[in-house]
Amino acid sequence: MHPAFSVIFLTTLIGVAQGLFLAVFAIDLVSYIGLSELPMPSFIVAGCAMSVLFAALGLLASFWHLGRPERAWRAATMWRTSWLSREVIVLPAFLASVAAYGFTYATGSVWSIPLGVLALIACIALFVCTGMIYACLRFLQEWASPLTLVNYFLLGCASGFTFATLLASLLAPAYTEVLATWSIGLTTVALAVRAAMLARNARLRPKSTVQSAIGVKHPKVQQKSQGAMGGSFNTREFSHGRTRGFLRSVKWAFLLLAFPLPALLLWLGASSGAAAVLALAFAVQYVGLLAERWFFFAQANHPQNLYYQAIS
Amino acid sequence: MTQLALVIDLNVCVGCHACVTSCKEWNTSGVAGFLSDENPYDKDPTGTFFNRVQTYEVGEFPCTETVHFPKSCLHCEDPPCVPVCPTGASYKRKEDGIVLVDYDKCIGCKYCAWACPYGAREIDEKQQVMKKCTLCVDRIYDQAIPEAQRKPACVVACPTNARLYGDIHDPDSEVSRAIRERGGYALMPEWGTEPANHYLPRRKGTVAVDADQVSRIDSPLNVDGRIPGTLAALIAEAQAAADPASAPAAGGR
Ligand code: SF4
Numbered sequence: 001m002h003p004a005f006s007v008i009f010l011t012t013l014i015g016v017a018q019g020l021f022l023a024v025f026a027i028d029l030v031s032y033i034g035l036s037e038l039p040m041p042s043f044i045v046a047g048c049a050m051s052v053l054f055a056a057l058g059l060l061a062s063f064w065h066l067g068r069p070e071r072a073w074r075a076a077t078m079w080r081t082s083w084l085s086r087e088v089i090v091l092p093a094f095l096a097s098v099a100a101y102g103f104t105y106a107t108g109s110v111w112s113i114p115l116g117v118l119a120l121i122a123c124i125a126l127f128v129c130t131g132m133i134y135a136c137l138r139f140l141q142e143w144a145s146p147l148t149l150v151n152y153f154l155l156g157c158a159s160g161f162t163f164a165t166l167l168a169s170l171l172a173p174a175y176t177e178v179l180a181t182w183s184i185g186l187t188t189v190a191l192a193v194r195a196a197m198l199a200r201n202a203r204l205r206p207k208s209t210v211q212s213a214i215g216v217k218h219p220k221v222q223q224k225s226q227g228a229m230g231g232s233f234n235t236r237e238f239s240h241g242r243t244r245g246f247l248r249s250v251k252w253a254f255l256l257l258a259f260p261l262p263a264l265l266l267w268l269g270a271s272s273g274a275a276a277v278l279a280l281a282f283a284v285q286y287v288g289l290l291a292e293r294w295f296f297f298a299q300a301n302h303p304q305n306l307y308y309q310a311i312s
Numbered sequence: 313m314t315q316l317a318l319v320i321d322l323n324v325c326v327g328c329h330a331c332v333t334s335c336k337e338w339n340t341s342g343v344a345g346f347l348s349d350e351n352p353y354d355k356d357p358t359g360t361f362f363n364r365v366q367t368y369e370v371g372e373f374p375c376t377e378t379v380h381f382p383k384s385c386l387h388c389e390d391p392p393c394v395p396v397c398p399t400g401a402s403y404k405r406k407e408d409g410i411v412l413v414d415y416d417k418c419i420g421c422k423y424c425a426w427a428c429p430y431g432a433r434e435i436d437e438k439q440q441v442m443k444k445c446t447l448c449v450d451r452i453y454d455q456a457i458p459e460a461q462r463k464p465a466c467v468v469a470c471p472t473n474a475r476l477y478g479d480i481h482d483p484d485s486e487v488s489r490a491i492r493e494r495g496g497y498a499l500m501p502e503w504g505t506e507p508a509n510h511y512l513p514r515r516k517g518t519v520a521v522d523a524d525q526v527s528r529i530d531s532p533l534n535v536d537g538r539i540p541g542t543l544a545a546l547i548a549e550a551q552a553a554a555d556p557a558s559a560p561a562a563g564g565r
């Protein structure tokens with residue numbers, strides 16, 4: 001598939017927003033039931049504000065993907081059948097509930113915990129919607145797996161917790177270490193899942209062949225023309241247009257940038273308490289996630305490509 | 313229930329692209345607006361088409377066969393492109409099974425194109441809405457045109473009659489009979505999309521040749537009983553008569 005930067009930014013930004021909210025709300029809950037001391041309110045409020053900001057940026061990026069953004073509201077109508085439509089509903093709901101939770105927390109209202117639970121439900125629903133948009137396309141075999149959902153969830157959590165660690169080092173230093181530990185843990189599990197995904201995809205056998213595509217049962221079938229010489233939507237939308245070598249480099253880049261490097265920086269930053277190092281950890285991990293998402297799209301081989309093997 | 317569809321005979325298609333041009337002409341002139349092109353008369357021309365004819369080579373040289381393969385939306389009976397559409401712009405008509413896009417609702421998110429395994433949908437780069445074959449829905453019901461022409465433009469244009477059109481749910485229709493009797497098949501059956509459009513397979517060409525034709529029994533120079541090699545024998549005889557010394561057939565050295 002052609003990796004569209006609008007969707008790459010959308011999925012990575014809302015992932016950070018969701019993970020960050022989960023980190024902040026977890027700390028709020030833990031202190032609420034009295035297992036730890038109360039964090040500085042500014043940490044919770046700033047966390048919610050940043051989460052809303054990331055989610056809003058993601059929403060903005062998604063508009064950029066549409067050919068007719070002025071009609072975007074229509075996308076909320078088919079939630080009965082379409083995961084994309086469900087995401088279109090759940091994303092603003094998540095954004096609004098996190099904002100409401102942060103606001104009630106700041107004002108000290110008793111409603112903050114119920115609203116936080118609401119935001120938590122929206123957050124999980126959003127992870128499911130985003131993952132299912134890809135996992136439900138059964139003939140995109142690289143995506144059609146529960147691993148896709150788990151990967152979106154873990155990478156969102158990992159990057160969100162990394163940002164929360166940075167925020168804690170500035171506003172609630174007592175929580176820096178525990179958040180860093182969680183963040184490193186999530187990053188490690190995410191690496192394991194991503195590696196499992198890579199291993200699964202490397203062993204995939206395409207169900208469709210050029211023989212089933214045109215229905216000629218001969219072992220040797222070769223395309224000679226695709227009916228257009230200057231390319232078409234089909235040649236632009238479904239291929240990344242890069243070499244195998246480039247793809248491989250992106251893979252190794254994200255395997256390094258999204259996982260071990262930020263984990264190392266998190267450990268360094270948390271043990272020294274240096275916010276700059278934690279900021280670097282987040283930046284490196286985010287760049288790694290951009291590469292990871294690019295690769296996620298590029299690796300998916302659409303069966304329609306069987307009809308677009310040769311120009312003339 | 314009706315399910316209108318095309319049945320395309322790959323044994324007959326000669327790859328002339330008449331259906332492509334006829335489709336483009338009809339559908340770019342319709343009420344739904346043009347099908348945009350970029351650089352149509354320049355380097356790297358590209359544009360929106362509902363129908364394309366592709367060519368495949370089957371076998372290994374010198375034993376190869378050329379297959380011309382017209383491809384358009386197959387109006388699947390279980391279309392994966394429809395439920396994924398977030399706006400409801402993509403839908404399948406109950407009354408005749410045609411899968412359509414409402415260009416006034418489409419937001420151009422391209423998700424349906426991802427969900428079609430056949431690459432049958434193309435975004436219109438100018439209008440930024442999704443387009444695909446409509447089975448000429450604005451033509452097949454038009455009472456203003458002669459009844460014989462109330463068929464998709466590609467079907468009317470095909471010079472070899474490779475494109476049949478009709479209701480595949482009616483067991484007595486021309487298309488149903490063709491599918492049944494001539495081995496009609498669906499593309500990529502592995503995805504369970506149940507395409508309504510079917511293809512008729514290539515048939516191995518056989519030419520009946522009998523011994524009489526090889527020996528040219530109908531040649532005016534033929535003399536019965538001097539088969540085979542009637543003609544060669546006559547020539548040798550003529551040469552011997554003209555120049556007995558050089559004629560090998562005369563013998564007597
Ligand atoms: S061929 Fe593609 S676009 Fe047409 S109905 Fe089937 S899945 Fe949808």
Ligand code: SF4
Binds near residue numbers: 399420
């Ligand atoms: S591109 Fe248009 S028709 Fe296709 S899924 Fe999006 S809104 Fe629906």
